[in-house]
Amino acid sequence: MGVTRQPRRAPRPYLTYAVQRVVQAVVVVLLAYCFTFLVISVLPGDPVTATLRNPQNNFTEEEVQRIVAYYGLDRPVWVQLWEALSRFVQGDLGVSLRSNLPVSTLIGDVLGSTVVLAVSALVVALALAFGIAYGTRNAPAPVAKALRAFPSLFLSVPNFVIGLLLINVFAFNLGLFQVIDSEGPAATFFAAIALGIPVSAQVAEVLIANLDHEARQDYAGFATSRGLSRSRLFWRHLLKPSSLPVVTVIALTVGELLGGALITETIFGRTGIGSLVQRSVTTQDLPVLQAVVVLAAVVFVVVNLVVDLVYPLLDPRVDLRGAARAPRTAAEQPLETTQGASA
Amino acid sequence: MAPQRRLSTPTSDSPAVQPLLRVRDLSVSYGGHQVVDRVSFDLPRGHSLALIGESGSGKSTIARSVLRLLPAGVGRATGTVELQGQDVLALPERHFRPLRGRTIGFVPQDPSSSLNPVRTIGSQAREASALLRDEAGHELDGAAQRQAVVDVLARVGLDDPERVLASYPHQLSGGMLQRVLIGLAVLPQPALIVADEPTSALDVTIQKRILDLLSELRDSLDISMLLITHDLAIAAERADSVVVLKGGTVQESGPTSQVSTAPTSAYAQRLHDDVPALNPDRYADLRAVGEARRADPASAPKIEVRGVTKRFSVHGQELTAVDDLSFAVPAGTTHAIVGESGSGKTTTIRLLLGLETPDSGEIVVAGERVDGRSHAELRSVRRHLQFVYQNPFTSLDPTWKVERLVREPLDRFRVGDKAGRREAVREALDAVGLDHALLARRPDALSGGQRQRVAIARALVLRPDVIVLDEPTSALDVSVQADIVQVLLRLQAELGLTYVFVSHDLALVRQLAHTVSVVRRGRVVEDGTVERIFDAPREDYTRTLLASIPDAGAARRPALAEQAS
Missing domain, CATH: 3.40.50.300 (P-loop containing nucleotide triphosphate hydrolases)
Known part of the structure; x- marks a missing residue:
C-alpha cells in the first residue's frame, strides 16, 4: 500500500479545465442568442414590419426600407441570424423599435440599479442564511429549534408580500425611507431585504441540512473526542464542507434574484431591468426583449462559470483529470435556464 | 440470557x-x-x-x-x-x-471518514497538539507543537511526516490514515484509549501492523485500552x-x-x-469430499486459466492489473485467490466472468473458452458460471421480492415453463436453507445472512457448475459467516460445484478451500494445496499473510499473571 501521490493542485489540469469551461460558456451564450432569435423569427407575423407598417407610427417608406435593410428582413432567416450574430459579437444589440435608441443604451441606463439591488439582496440573503444556520448549531436548544422553522416560513411568504409589509412599516409608519426616493440607500436596503429573504431560505435550508449531515460524520465525532469545543468544531470543521454545496445553490438562486428583482422593482417603484421588460413586453419591443433574455443567459452562464472555476480550488477532492467528474451546475442546461429567467 | x-x-x-x-x-x-x-x-x-x-x-x-x-x-x-x-x-x-483527548482518547473505526476531507492533516493535527502543555501548564508554542506532531507521526511509523501533514485525507491510504488517527489520539498522552474496531476497514497485513502498533504504544506509553x-x-x-x-x-x-x-x-x-482462526478444521468432513475429488487422478480441471495478462491505461499510465496469471481448478473443489487490495482480485473475477477481455492468455471454463467471445456467445457459458457478490446489502434490487430475485436468471435464459420455474426457485431456496415464507419478502425485510443466501440461491437456480464467490462473507457477522460457509460446503459436497473463492481472510480460506493462489500486484506469488501453503510457505509474502491471522494462543497471559502477583 503506497500513497497515491498527486500534486495538490496541479496547475495544468486546472488550466485545461478552466479553458474548457470558458469556451463552453461562450458557446452557451451564443446558442442562447441563436435560440431566442429563431424563436422570435418563427413567431407568426413579423412584428418588426408590422410595427413599421402600422399607420399610427408614421414611418415613411424610405425609413421602412432602411430599417428593413438594417435588420436584413428581406433576406433568408439564416442570413439574418448570421448578421445578427456578427452584430452581437461586436456588441451591437440592435435598436429599440419604440424609442429608436440603441438597445445597449436602454439596458445600460437601467442595469446599474438592478445589479445594485440583486447584489445587495444576495448579501442580505447570505448574511441571513448564515445567521440562521449558525444559530441552529450554537444557540440554546429552544432558540435553535425555532430557527429551523425560519427557512420554510421565509419560502412560503411571497416576496411582494414582504415588500409591501416593509414599505408599510418602515416607510409609512416609521418613516425610515421615502417611497418617492426609490433609488436612495435606505430604500435600496429595504428592497434588498424583500428580495433577499426568500433566497436566504433556500441557502439556509441547504446550509442547515449540510451542517447536520457533516455533524453526523465520523470526523466530527473524532474531532469532538480530541477536545474541540462546539464553536471550534463549527468554525474549523463543519463550516467549510457544509458551505461547498451552498456555492452551487447560490448559482441556482441567481434566477430567483433576477425574477424577483422584476417584482421588487415594481413594488418599490424602482427603474430597472424589471420596468424595462414590462414596458417592452406591452409594446412588443422585440430587440429589447431579446437583449434581456440574452443578458439573463449571460448572467447565468457567468455565475455558473465562476462557481465551476472556484469549486476545484475550494474542494481538494475534486479531480480535474477526469473532465466528466467536474462539478455539475445549472450551466449544464442552458436553454431551460434562459427560458426560466425570461419567464 | x-x-x-x-x-x-x-x-x-x-x-x-x-x-x-x-x-x-x-x-x-x-x-x-x-x-x-x-x-x-x-x-x-x-x-x-x-x-x-x-x-x-x-x-x-x-x-x-x-x-x-x-x-x-x-x-x-x-x-x-x-x-x-x-x-x-x-x-x-x-x-x-x-478530559477529552487528554485523559480519554479515541481511535475510530473507519480511517477514511474520520478526518475532515477538506482540510489538510496538518491543520487537524494542530488541534490535537493544542492540547499539549509544558511543565508549567502553558500551551506549547507553534514550533514545539509542530515538532511534537512530527515526532508522533514518525513514532506511529509514517516515514515522511512533513508530506503527510501537507496532504489531504483522500491522498493517503487507509493504513496511513489509521496511523495518523492513532498518532493524534496518543499525542496528548491519554490514560485510556477507546479503539472502535480500529482495523476492520484495513487489509490483513496492515491490520496486524496497526494492532502491533497499538500494543506497542500501550506498553511504552502506559495507556490502557x-x-x-x-x-x-x-x-x-x-x-x-x-x-x-x-x-x-x-x-x-x-x-x-x-x-x-x-x-x-x-x-x-x-x-x-x-471464528475461523480458532477452528481451522471445523468443516473437515465436508471439505474432505472435495479433497477426494482433487486427489482423484482421473479428475479433469473445470477451470483453466493460462498466462492471462490484463493491462489498463489510467491517466495515460499503463497499469498491469493481472500479470501472467495461471491456475487450474479440479471439478468439484474450491480454489481460493488470496490477496490484499490492489492485488488484482477484482480484475481476475471480471476476466473469469468474461466481463473483461484478457490482453493475452486464455481462460477455459467447463471446456469452453471464456476469453475473446462476444456478448451473445458468452450467454451459454454464463449459464454454467455464476457469481455471488461481496455485499448482499447492495447487490439485491431492494424493490424486488425474493421470488423474483431468485427467478430472474431463469426468466432471462427462458428456462422451463412457469410451473417449472416456480419449482426451481423453491428448490434453490431449499438448497440454501431458506423458508418458503420468505418468497414474498423484499431484501429490506431480510437479515444479512438471509440476503446472502438469496444471492447464493439466485446463483444456484440455473444449476451452474462453477460459482465465483467474491468475499461472500466479509460483510457479515462471524456467526452468519459460519452458516454461509456451511451452506456453501454442503452444496459443493452434494452437487459437485466448483468454487473460485476470492478472499483476503486466510483463516477462512484454510477452513474451506482446497487449493490456493496467493496474488500480489497482479502476479501469482505462490500456489499449491491449502496444506502446503499453510504448513510450508515458500515465499516471504505468504508468510507475512499467514502471520496476520490473529494468534489466539498468544493471549496476554503473562501480563495477566504479572498483574495477579
Whole structure:
C-alpha cells in the first residue's frame, strides 16, 4: 500500500479545465442568442414590419426600407441570424423599435440599479442564511429549534408580500425611507431585504441540512473526542464542507434574484431591468426583449462559470483529470435556464 | 440470557486501587429502543479490555457512551461510567471537555471518514497538539507543537511526516490514515484509549501492523485500552480480559485466557466455534469430499486459466492489473485467490466472468473458452458460471421480492415453463436453507445472512457448475459467516460445484478451500494445496499473510499473571 501521490493542485489540469469551461460558456451564450432569435423569427407575423407598417407610427417608406435593410428582413432567416450574430459579437444589440435608441443604451441606463439591488439582496440573503444556520448549531436548544422553522416560513411568504409589509412599516409608519426616493440607500436596503429573504431560505435550508449531515460524520465525532469545543468544531470543521454545496445553490438562486428583482422593482417603484421588460413586453419591443433574455443567459452562464472555476480550488477532492467528474451546475442546461429567467 | 457477571480482575478486588474505568449498570436507549442493558465492567490501569460482539450487540454504543459521543437528543445513557473516579455521564460538557483527548482518547473505526476531507492533516493535527502543555501548564508554542506532531507521526511509523501533514485525507491510504488517527489520539498522552474496531476497514497485513502498533504504544506509553471488536481471535490475541456482548447484555466476562479457551456461556461458546482462526478444521468432513475429488487422478480441471495478462491505461499510465496469471481448478473443489487490495482480485473475477477481455492468455471454463467471445456467445457459458457478490446489502434490487430475485436468471435464459420455474426457485431456496415464507419478502425485510443466501440461491437456480464467490462473507457477522460457509460446503459436497473463492481472510480460506493462489500486484506469488501453503510457505509474502491471522494462543497471559502477583 503506497500513497497515491498527486500534486495538490496541479496547475495544468486546472488550466485545461478552466479553458474548457470558458469556451463552453461562450458557446452557451451564443446558442442562447441563436435560440431566442429563431424563436422570435418563427413567431407568426413579423412584428418588426408590422410595427413599421402600422399607420399610427408614421414611418415613411424610405425609413421602412432602411430599417428593413438594417435588420436584413428581406433576406433568408439564416442570413439574418448570421448578421445578427456578427452584430452581437461586436456588441451591437440592435435598436429599440419604440424609442429608436440603441438597445445597449436602454439596458445600460437601467442595469446599474438592478445589479445594485440583486447584489445587495444576495448579501442580505447570505448574511441571513448564515445567521440562521449558525444559530441552529450554537444557540440554546429552544432558540435553535425555532430557527429551523425560519427557512420554510421565509419560502412560503411571497416576496411582494414582504415588500409591501416593509414599505408599510418602515416607510409609512416609521418613516425610515421615502417611497418617492426609490433609488436612495435606505430604500435600496429595504428592497434588498424583500428580495433577499426568500433566497436566504433556500441557502439556509441547504446550509442547515449540510451542517447536520457533516455533524453526523465520523470526523466530527473524532474531532469532538480530541477536545474541540462546539464553536471550534463549527468554525474549523463543519463550516467549510457544509458551505461547498451552498456555492452551487447560490448559482441556482441567481434566477430567483433576477425574477424577483422584476417584482421588487415594481413594488418599490424602482427603474430597472424589471420596468424595462414590462414596458417592452406591452409594446412588443422585440430587440429589447431579446437583449434581456440574452443578458439573463449571460448572467447565468457567468455565475455558473465562476462557481465551476472556484469549486476545484475550494474542494481538494475534486479531480480535474477526469473532465466528466467536474462539478455539475445549472450551466449544464442552458436553454431551460434562459427560458426560466425570461419567464 | 446468561447471568450477569461482574468482571473480577485481581486489581479491582482490592479496594485500595481504583480502576481507571468503572462501568456500572450502563443502559443506553435510542429514542425508547434499548440497545444496552445494565452492562458492568472494570478496566484497571494499564490493562486492555475487549468488548466483543456482533452487529447490534451494543458494543459501539458502549464505547460512544464512555466517550460521550452518543448522538445528541437521541441517545440516552443511564447508570455510571466512572473515569478516574469521576462519573462521566453526570458531568456537564464543559467539565468533561478538558478530559477529552487528554485523559480519554479515541481511535475510530473507519480511517477514511474520520478526518475532515477538506482540510489538510496538518491543520487537524494542530488541534490535537493544542492540547499539549509544558511543565508549567502553558500551551506549547507553534514550533514545539509542530515538532511534537512530527515526532508522533514518525513514532506511529509514517516515514515522511512533513508530506503527510501537507496532504489531504483522500491522498493517503487507509493504513496511513489509521496511523495518523492513532498518532493524534496518543499525542496528548491519554490514560485510556477507546479503539472502535480500529482495523476492520484495513487489509490483513496492515491490520496486524496497526494492532502491533497499538500494543506497542500501550506498553511504552502506559495507556490502557478499551478495544471494541467483532473478532474473538483479535481480542484473544490483544486483550487481557474480554466482555462478550449480545443484544446489549453481557453474556460472559473474564480474563481472555479463560473466555477464549474455555467459554462457559452458550453464546461465547458459539462465537468461539464460529471464528475461523480458532477452528481451522471445523468443516473437515465436508471439505474432505472435495479433497477426494482433487486427489482423484482421473479428475479433469473445470477451470483453466493460462498466462492471462490484463493491462489498463489510467491517466495515460499503463497499469498491469493481472500479470501472467495461471491456475487450474479440479471439478468439484474450491480454489481460493488470496490477496490484499490492489492485488488484482477484482480484475481476475471480471476476466473469469468474461466481463473483461484478457490482453493475452486464455481462460477455459467447463471446456469452453471464456476469453475473446462476444456478448451473445458468452450467454451459454454464463449459464454454467455464476457469481455471488461481496455485499448482499447492495447487490439485491431492494424493490424486488425474493421470488423474483431468485427467478430472474431463469426468466432471462427462458428456462422451463412457469410451473417449472416456480419449482426451481423453491428448490434453490431449499438448497440454501431458506423458508418458503420468505418468497414474498423484499431484501429490506431480510437479515444479512438471509440476503446472502438469496444471492447464493439466485446463483444456484440455473444449476451452474462453477460459482465465483467474491468475499461472500466479509460483510457479515462471524456467526452468519459460519452458516454461509456451511451452506456453501454442503452444496459443493452434494452437487459437485466448483468454487473460485476470492478472499483476503486466510483463516477462512484454510477452513474451506482446497487449493490456493496467493496474488500480489497482479502476479501469482505462490500456489499449491491449502496444506502446503499453510504448513510450508515458500515465499516471504505468504508468510507475512499467514502471520496476520490473529494468534489466539498468544493471549496476554503473562501480563495477566504479572498483574495477579
